[in-house]
Amino acid sequence: MTREVYDRFSAGNPRGSWPAEERAHELREQGQPATVVMDIDTDQFLVVSEQEAAV
Secondary structure (H helix, E strand, O other): OEEEEEEEEEOOOOOOOHHHHHHHHHHHHOOOOEEEEEEOOOOEEEEEEEEOOOO
């Protein structure tokens, strides 16, 4: 499984993860399987899409 990072949002944002959740929602409405994960090392919320690796 591979992940593509669509967007990054600072965890220090006053709205927390909301901007990342909103972006993931927009992508899901467009038919892309997006989710939000926390990258502890960079202190960011990442909007990622998980896709099956090509064989």
